[in-house]
Each structure stands twice: as C-alpha cells, then as structure tokens.
Amino acid sequence: MPTLRGKVIAITGASSGIGEATAHLLADKGARLVLGARREDRLSAVVDGITATGGTATGVLTDVTRRADLRRLTDTAVEQYGRLDVLVSNAGTMAVSPFDELRQDDWDAMVSTHITGLLNGIGAALPVFRRQGSGHFVNVSSTAAHVVKSPQAVYAATKTAVNVLSEGLRQESGPDLSVTVVSPGFTHTEGVGKGASPEVSSAMTQMRDEIAMPPSAVASAIGYAIEQPAGVDINEIVVRPTVQA
Ligand SMILES: NC(=O)c1ccc[n+]([C@@H]2O[C@H](COP(=O)([O-])OP(=O)(O)OC[C@H]3O[C@@H](n4cnc5c(N)ncnc54)[C@H](OP(=O)(O)O)[C@@H]3O)[C@@H](O)[C@H]2O)c1
Known part of the structure; x- marks a missing residue:
C-alpha cells in the first residue's frame, strides 16, 4: 500500500488556505514538509502547529516570483531530509x-x-528530481482554467498557462517523474476576493460564504495524487462544490 510516510514535500503558499490545509493533511500522514510563503508570522504559525502535534515541518520564507527563493526552498529539503519527493x-x-479598472499591478x-x-519551481526542483530518478510536481490551477467568467480573464489566463505548462512538462518528464494539476473550484479561504476591486471582492466573498467547499477537500485531492504507487500518474483532478455552476 503506497504511503505518504517519510515523503519529503515542499509546498508554496503554505501560510494560509489550501496550502495550509495541505500541509496539515500531509503532516498528519507522516510526510516531512518544507513550507514556503512570504508572511513570516503566518508561516511560522503553520510550522509551529504541525510540530506541536508531532509532525515534521520547516519554514522557508519564499516569494515564488524570485528564482533564488525557490532554489532555497528545494535546497532546504535536500539539506535537511536528503531528498525532495514532491513540489506542490x-x-x-x-x-x-x-x-x-486598469489594475495592471x-x-x-x-x-x-x-x-x-x-517556472521557478520547475527550475529548482527538476534537476533534483532528475538526479534522484524520481519526483512529483503538483500544480494548483483552478476551474477558472476551464470556464472563463468575467472579470476573471487575467486570472483564468494564468491558470490556463499552469495547465499548458504542466502538460508540456508531463510529456517531457519521461517514466520517472509525475505531474499533476489540481483544479479547485470555490474554496473557503481568505484569498477569495483578496485584493480584488471592491465590488468584485464583495460578490466573491458572498459567493464563497454561500457555496465554497473547505480547503481540506482540495488537500485530500492533492494527498490522493501523491499517494499513488510508482508508475501511476494522476494528471488532473478537478474538485468543486456540487452547487458550483
Ligand atoms: N480559494 C479558491 O476558491 C480557489 C479556487 C481555485 C484555485 N485556487 C488557487 O489555490 C491556490 C491557493 O489559494 P487559496 O485559496 O488557498 O488562497 P490564500 O489563502 O490567499 O493562499 C494563497 C497562498 O499563496 C501565498 N502567496 C501569494 N503570493 C505569493 C508569492 N509571490 N510567493 C509565495 N507565496 C505567495 C500566500 O502566502 P503569503 O501571502 O504569506 O506569501 C498564501 O499562502 C492559489 O493558487 C489559488 O489561485 C483557489
């Protein structure tokens, strides 16, 4: 029976929401974690919560837009635990x-x-995976990559790019590596509507509060993909609330 016990897993965006829920689920199943995000206090709280309950986790301040930060995240996994099995x-x-509204920033x-x-994650983890002869990329996309809804075009375009890059990576990966896209629908996290224009934000948070699934639902999907035996690659999971159109 395949197991998560002892697997070394790095997660970006682990300071809240889906990343935080995934960290807790994987730690509960015995994985050893390297967690990245930018907010130091929130990241430390997640690491402390895991270690307080007997889990294994290290935090690394990470801004994914910086190549060197991703390199530090994957280097930490290799230095502390001797390997990296999965990058989420x-x-x-x-x-x-x-x-x-021209919110170009x-x-x-x-x-x-x-x-x-x-891409920074791929650049940092791929050489490690090649050296080891094994490794798994789990890339979080969105149902927005399947159905474009105004005013989410830029978001949807970038998540479509996640799917395209993941499929290309899968084709080039060969028999030793795995690539999974997990596409959540509405999930109850603080990120829904955060930074969006005020009208959009209030509509999104209202919708979230009415229909969203808990982040643990997405965490379970990620855990399922990682738990597969060698040679089996779950390529895409779409997980959305039943009521989501
Ligand atoms: N919630 C949904 O309905 C939903 C639906 C589909 C897809 N998703 C996707 O799920 C993922 C997680 O989102 P969430 O819903 O869990 O929202 P969230 O609670 O806001 O989580 C986002 C995470 O990403 C981190 N982050 C943002 N920019 C970063 C950067 N430049 N470098 C490093 N970390 C960064 C944040 O941490 P710091 O601010 O501390 O860096 C935070 O930990 C996102 O990719 C989102 O697009 C969410």
Whole structure:
C-alpha cells in the first residue's frame, strides 16, 4: 500500500488556505514538509502547529516570483531530509478586476505568481528530481482554467498557462517523474476576493460564504495524487462544490 510516510514535500503558499490545509493533511500522514510563503508570522504559525502535534515541518520564507527563493526552498529539503519527493506549487493571488479598472499591478502579480512562480519551481526542483530518478510536481490551477467568467480573464489566463505548462512538462518528464494539476473550484479561504476591486471582492466573498467547499477537500485531492504507487500518474483532478455552476 503506497504511503505518504517519510515523503519529503515542499509546498508554496503554505501560510494560509489550501496550502495550509495541505500541509496539515500531509503532516498528519507522516510526510516531512518544507513550507514556503512570504508572511513570516503566518508561516511560522503553520510550522509551529504541525510540530506541536508531532509532525515534521520547516519554514522557508519564499516569494515564488524570485528564482533564488525557490532554489532555497528545494535546497532546504535536500539539506535537511536528503531528498525532495514532491513540489506542490500552490502560491496564488485572486486579485481579479474588470479590464477597464486598469489594475495592471494586479495583472502583473497574477502573471508573475502563477506563471513565473511555477517556472521557478520547475527550475529548482527538476534537476533534483532528475538526479534522484524520481519526483512529483503538483500544480494548483483552478476551474477558472476551464470556464472563463468575467472579470476573471487575467486570472483564468494564468491558470490556463499552469495547465499548458504542466502538460508540456508531463510529456517531457519521461517514466520517472509525475505531474499533476489540481483544479479547485470555490474554496473557503481568505484569498477569495483578496485584493480584488471592491465590488468584485464583495460578490466573491458572498459567493464563497454561500457555496465554497473547505480547503481540506482540495488537500485530500492533492494527498490522493501523491499517494499513488510508482508508475501511476494522476494528471488532473478537478474538485468543486456540487452547487458550483
Ligand atoms: N480559494 C479558491 O476558491 C480557489 C479556487 C481555485 C484555485 N485556487 C488557487 O489555490 C491556490 C491557493 O489559494 P487559496 O485559496 O488557498 O488562497 P490564500 O489563502 O490567499 O493562499 C494563497 C497562498 O499563496 C501565498 N502567496 C501569494 N503570493 C505569493 C508569492 N509571490 N510567493 C509565495 N507565496 C505567495 C500566500 O502566502 P503569503 O501571502 O504569506 O506569501 C498564501 O499562502 C492559489 O493558487 C489559488 O489561485 C483557489
């Protein structure tokens, strides 16, 4: 029976929401974690929560838009635990807005977090995985990559890029590596509506409060993909609340 026990797993965006829930679920199943995010206090709280209950986790301040930060995250896994089995690229921002508001800094942040951030993760982990002859990329996308809804076009475009990059990576990975895309629908996290234009933000948070699933649902999907035996690659999981259109 495949198990998560002892697996070394790095997670970006682990300071809240889906990343935090995934960290707790994987730690409970015995994985050894290296957790990255930018907010030091929130990241430390997650690490402390895991270690207080007997789990194994280390925090590394990480901004995924910076190549060196991802390198430090994967280096920490190798230095502390001797290997890296999985990189979960989860960091993200949902600062959506209509084009007419010209919130170009937010557009840039979505591009640099979801696209450059994912590429920085691939750049840091791929050489480690090749050296080991094994490794698993789990990339968090969104149902927005399947259904474009206004005013989420920039967000949807960057998540579509996550899917495209993941499929290309899968094709080049060969028999030893795995690549999984996990595409959540509405999930109850603080990130929904955060940084979005005020009207959009209040509509999104209202919708979240009415229909969202808990982040543990996405964490379970990620855990399922990682638990597969060698040679079996779950390529995409879409997980959304039953009521989501
Ligand atoms: N919630 C949903 O309905 C939903 C639906 C589909 C997909 N998603 C995706 O799920 C992922 C997690 O989002 P969430 O819902 O859990 O929201 P969240 O609670 O806001 O989590 C986002 C995480 O990403 C981190 N982050 C943001 N920018 C970063 C950067 N440049 N470098 C490193 N870390 C960064 C944040 O930590 P710091 O601020 O501390 O860095 C935080 O830990 C995102 O990719 C999001 O697009 C969410």
